[in-house]
Amino acid sequence: MNLVKAWDILKEKGYKETSKRNQILELFVNDDRYLTARDLLDVMQKDYPSMSYDTVYRNLATFVSLGILEETELSGERHFRMHCESDSHHHHFICMDCGKIKEIPVCPMDMIGAALPAYEIDNHKFEIYGKCPACK
Amino acid sequence: MNLVKAWDILKEKGYKETSKRNQILELFVNDDRYLTARDLLDVMQKDYPSMSYDTVYRNLATFVSLGILEETELSGERHFRMHCESDSHHHHFICMDCGKIKEIPVCPMDMIGAALPAYEIDNHKFEIYGKCPACK
DNA sequence: ATGTAAATCGTAATCATTATTAATTAGAAA
DNA sequence: TTTCTAATTAATAATGATTACGATTTACAT
Numbered sequence: 563m564n565l566v567k568a569w570d571i572l573k574e575k576g577y578k579e580t581s582k583r584n585q586i587l588e589l590f591v592n593d594d595r596y597l598t599a600r601d602l603l604d605v606m607q608k609d610y611p612s613m614s615y616d617t618v619y620r621n622l623a624t625f626v627s628l629g630i631l632e633e634t635e636l637s638g639e640r641h642f643r644m645h646c647e648s649d650s651h652h653h654h655f656i657c658m659d660c661g662k663i664k665e666i667p668v669c670p671m672d673m674i675g676a677a678l679p680a681y682e683i684d685n686h687k688f689e690i691y692g693k694c695p696a697c698k
Numbered sequence: 699m700n701l702v703k704a705w706d707i708l709k710e711k712g713y714k715e716t717s718k719r720n721q722i723l724e725l726f727v728n729d730d731r732y733l734t735a736r737d738l739l740d741v742m743q744k745d746y747p748s749m750s751y752d753t754v755y756r757n758l759a760t761f762v763s764l765g766i767l768e769e770t771e772l773s774g775e776r777h778f779r780m781h782c783e784s785d786s787h788h789h790h791f792i793c794m795d796c797g798k799i800k801e802i803p804v805c806p807m808d809m810i811g812a813a814l815p816a817y818e819i820d821n822h823k824f825e826i827y828g829k830c831p832a833c834k
Numbered sequence: 835a836t837g838t839a840a841a842t843c844g845t846a847a848t849c850a851t852t853a854t855t856a857a858t859t860a861g862a863a864a
Numbered sequence: 865t866t867t868c869t870a871a872t873t874a875a876t877a878a879t880g881a882t883t884a885c886g887a888t889t890t891a892c893a894t
Contacts, residue, residue, distance in 0.1 A: 578860050578871060599850080614874055619851065621872095635771050638882090639850070655814060664817070670806035670824055678791060681800070682829040688806055693818040714840060714891050735881080750843055755882065757841095774851090775881070 563645045565591055568630045575628065582610060586621055590631065595661035596641035634689065655690040659697035666690065699781045701727055704766045711764065718746060722757055726767065731797035732777035770825065791826040795833035802826065 568587050569579065577583075589605060590597070599618045606613045622642055625631040631642045634656075641661070646652070648665060655664040670688055704723050705715065713719075725741060726733070735754050742749045758778055761767040767778045770792070777797070782788070784801060791800040806824050 576871090580860075580872065582873080612874060614876085615851075616853085616875085617873055635774070638771070638776075640774075655817060655819075658820070664814070666810065666813075668806070668809060670804070670809075671826070673804060673806075673809075674802065674826070677802075678800070678826070680831040680834070681791060682834045683791075683826055684794070684829070685827040686825065687827075688822075688824045690807075690810070690814070690819055690822045692820040695816040698816070698818045712840090716841065716891075718842080748843060750845085751882075752844085752884080753842055 563591075563630060563647060568625075571628050571630060572624075577624065582606070582613065582617060583621055585609065586618070587625075587630070590642070590644040594644060595663065596634065596636065596643045596656065597661065598639050598641055602642075634687075653688040653690075655692065655694075657694035657697055658691050659693055662694055662696075664694065699727075699766060699783060704761075707764050707766060708760075713760065718742070718749065718753060719757055721745065722754070723761075723766070726778070726780040730780065731799065732770065732772065732779045732792065733797065734775050734777055738778075770823075789824040789826075791828065791830075793830035793833055794827050795829055798830055798832075800830065 565584075565587055569584075572583070573579070585606060586602060589602060599615060599622065602622075603613060603615060603618050606618070622631065622633075626633050626642070629645055632645045633640055633642050635641070636656070636658070643661075643663065646665065650667070651669055653666040653669060655666060657663070666688075671683075671686055701720075701723055705720075708719070709715070721742060722738060725738060735751060735758060738758075739749060739751060739754050742754070758767065758769075762769050762778070765781055768781050769776055769778050771777070772792070772794070779797075779799065782801065786803070787805055789802040789805060791802060793799070802824075807819075807822055
């Protein structure tokens with residue numbers, strides 16, 4: 563996902579182009595890792611000292627609902643990152659130091675599939691946590 | 699995990715036997731599903747109206763650290779359940795209605811293993827969410 | 835029965851997140 | 865370009881889960 567594509571989606575849904583929205587998106591494009599709302603606000607407030615959590619959370623929720631960002635919960639906090647370019651379903655190794663991810667091309671659900679008859683499967687989560695080579 | 703085994707562990711580590719601790723453990727033994735701190739407190743306060751969150755959370759943390767309970771994060775809240783009897787590593791289907799689980803005997807890490815050289819793998823999470831046959 | 839460390843109570847503090855209301859702004863239309 | 869209107873934001877308060885703390889109570893070893 564890149565800036566142009568993100569704005570294509572937003573414009574198509576009628577969202578207005580604001581400098582703050584743009585800068586949030588730029589941050590994610592330029593910093594390809596998981597960030598918290600606080601991480602974002604800290605950086606944003608250098609340019610927009612009056613920026614509030616409301617704006618951050620509202621836009622994060624918008625971006626996630628449109629598939630521009632993806633979200634996960636790490637040690638009790640919500641973390642966000644730009645949605646991967648790859649269109650095929652996959653999972654992530656997540657570095658708990660720097661927040662960078664590595665794509666894991668396999669999905670365990672392929673092997674589970676029919677092993678849960680009579681169960682309604684709505685969702686699943688498979689994540690690997692540790693340290694990336696750079697942080698190790 | 700049953701009451702006797704839980705108390706064996708607690709006693710061995712020098713923890714005292716209190717009626718509240720015992721009732722929390724009994725709740726988990728008799729109600730084999732994921733519960734929140736609030737769920738627990740609501741039930742406990744019928745017998746101990748003055749019971750506080752401090753006591754609930756303190757004991758939950760103790761039980762988790764000793765491997766008596768297991769913990770996961772569901773829709774932004776911490777949930778706890780009695781640790782499974784089965785000693786082999788496995789994962790869970792979790793019913794988002796009733797909180798009951800079904801053990802999934804396979805682990806996706808078996809197939810990943812050496813696919814992440816140079817990465818330090820500390821932990822992983824694989825959970826399937828949906829509705830169990832009873833709730834569907 | 836007594837002493838002491840552990841456990842609990844009562845309450846306040848903290849932290850992430852959400853809600854509210856008024857003011858501002860982007861973009862369409864005149 | 866100016867005007868209009870709904871979308872967006874700021875400022876702040878509220879909420880909900882979790883943690884912290886001083887005072888009191890309790891388990892249990894002696």
